[in-house]
Amino acid sequence: MHTDGNAALDADFVSGSAGDPRLGENPPGVGQETDDDAAALDAYSHTVVGAVDLVGPAVVSVHIGQQRDDSSIAVGSGSGVIVTPDGYLLTNQHVVHRAARVSIKLTNGEQVEARVVAEDASTDLAVLRARTSDLPAVSLLTKTAARVGQLVVAIGNPFGFEATVSAGVISAHGRTLRGSDGRLIEGVVQHTAPLNPGNSGGPLVDARGRVVGINTAIIAAAQGIGFAVPASTAEWVISEVLTNGRVRRAYLGIAGRTRRLDRRLVRALALQNESALEIVAREPNTPAANSDLRIGDIILAAQSRNIASVDALHRFLSRWPIGESLQLSVLRRTQMLQLDIVPVEMPSKS
Numbered sequence: 001m002h003t004d005g006n007a008a009l010d011a012d013f014v015s016g017s018a019g020d021p022r023l024g025e026n027p028p029g030v031g032q033e034t035d036d037d038a039a040a041l042d043a044y045s046h047t048v049v050g051a052v053d054l055v056g057p058a059v060v061s062v063h064i065g066q067q068r069d070d071s072s073i074a075v076g077s078g079s080g081v082i083v084t085p086d087g088y089l090l091t092n093q094h095v096v097h098r099a100a101r102v103s104i105k106l107t108n109g110e111q112v113e114a115r116v117v118a119e120d121a122s123t124d125l126a127v128l129r130a131r132t133s134d135l136p137a138v139s140l141l142t143k144t145a146a147r148v149g150q151l152v153v154a155i156g157n158p159f160g161f162e163a164t165v166s167a168g169v170i171s172a173h174g175r176t177l178r179g180s181d182g183r184l185i186e187g188v189v190q191h192t193a194p195l196n197p198g199n200s201g202g203p204l205v206d207a208r209g210r211v212v213g214i215n216t217a218i219i220a221a222a223q224g225i226g227f228a229v230p231a232s233t234a235e236w237v238i239s240e241v242l243t244n245g246r247v248r249r250a251y252l253g254i255a256g257r258t259r260r261l262d263r264r265l266v267r268a269l270a271l272q273n274e275s276a277l278e279i280v281a282r283e284p285n286t287p288a289a290n291s292d293l294r295i296g297d298i299i300l301a302a303q304s305r306n307i308a309s310v311d312a313l314h315r316f317l318s319r320w321p322i323g324e325s326l327q328l329s330v331l332r333r334t335q336m337l338q339l340d341i342v343p344v345e346m347p348s349k350s
Contacts, residue, residue: 044151047207048167051153054209056165057107057136058082059202061157062091062114062128064099079156079202080104080128081211082137083238087130090234091201092216093119094180096126104130107163118240120247121181122318123233124216126201127241138203140231141210146170146189154193154215154226156202164199168192168224170212177217177227184311185229189213192224204228250317250343253286254279258309259298269336273308276300276331291341294332301329317343 062080078095082088089104096102102114114130146152147170154166168191175188191204195218204213213228240247259278266274277299282288299307302316303326320326322345330337 047151048153048165051205051207051209052155052165055081055138055153055155055203055205055211056163058138059155059163060089060104060106060130061160061162061198062095062201063103063105064096065101065103066099077157077160077198078200079198079215081201081203081214082130082135083140085135085137086133087114087135088117088238088242089114089128089130090214090238091126091128092214093121093124093126094216095201096128097121097180102128104128105162106135118237118246120237122179122183122247122249122314123185123229123237124177124179125214125229125234125237127238138205138209138211140235141206141212142232142235145173146206146212148172151207152191152193152212153205153207154191154195154199154202155205156195156199156215158196158198160198166194168194168226171225175227183314185216185233186315187230187233188216189228189230191226191228193226194224195226246348248322249346250320250322251286251346252313252317252341252343253283253288254293255281255283256299256310256313261298265331265334269331269334271300273300273306275308277307277310277313287341287343292337292339293328293330293341296332297337298331299328300331302326304329317346 058081060080062078064076066075078091080089080091083090096116097119102116103111104114105111112130112132114128117127117129119126150170152168152170156164158164170189170191172190175190177185177188179185189212195215199215202215203211204215206212211231213230214234215228217227219225237247256277256279258275260275279293279295279297301307305316307313320343322343325340325342328339328341330339
């Protein structure tokens with residue numbers, strides 16, 4: 001996954017207003033703005049300005065420092081967005097990872113100390129808590145999905161230029177990005193609002209000022225391709241942190257690989273998938289090590305939901321209740337087995 005990259009500069013151009021002297025004036029329709037053009041431009045500008053007015057006060061710049069000889073030095077910055085009036089805010093995990101000191105700067109210029117409450121590398125999101133209250137907060141658009149082609153506005157602090165605004169449209173839904181821990185970030189929103197270093201962690205909002213995603217990455221060699229973690233994922237992360245103090249996921253303790261199944265076996269056993277998850281290792285003192293699972297077993301399904309890959313199992317476990325027994329459909333050589341296993345909380349890697 002490439003985080004923020006470089007953007008090309010736009011070239012300004014000037015069109016003459018005097019027209020061709022041999023004609024005396026511009027030809028009809030050239031260099032002349034119609035009432036319809038002016039109305040459309042005004043509506044577009046009004047929409048963008050309205051969204052910025054609603055969300056802008058809740059967007060902050062995030063500054064991080066590292067500890068050096070009993071003092072901290074500034075080493076980086078990004079963006080963030082306040083989600084509760086009492087100081088909780090979202091940003092990217094890669095912005096604040098291993099930061100010894102974090103502070104935020106509000107739009108009124110006030111600098112406030114903050115702490116990292118939780119990091120989640122699997123979604124590239126982090127939750128911070130600012131040491132202040134009575135803050136402007138945003139709402140997350142989670143009940144209905146923004147539509148492809150819909151206007152969106154990115155607000156952030158690229159290259160340290162605070163409260164910078166760019167606009168574009170949603171290009172696609174359902175993209176995936178690989179997080180720093182190797183897991184897939186699902187449902188990523190692709191858009192065309194220009195992003196640069198420092199936009200990471202800032203909000204992507206719709207025309208009504210609702211956050212549709214948290215900007216996280218671009219493809220450095222491309223233009224007009226930006227990505228945002230969806231608001232539904234951001235809401236789940238913040239609710240997990242506010243409830244449990246961290247993001248919790250179910251964990252089995254296996255290492256696996258996606259395995260292509262022999263077509264004859266698929267037909268003979270009437271399997272629904274042509275690939276599944278083969279267990280290549282079991283970690284000690286884990287649910288897998290204490291179960292009937294064996295190295296070489298092939299997991300076909302969990303609770304009757306097809307498991308066609310490692311990512312499919314991660315996706316399933318991310319929402320399965322910790323401590324609740326689940327049933328795995330396992331292929332051992334040519335024998336079909338139903339094995340029960342009780343996941344535990346995935347241990348922290350930080």
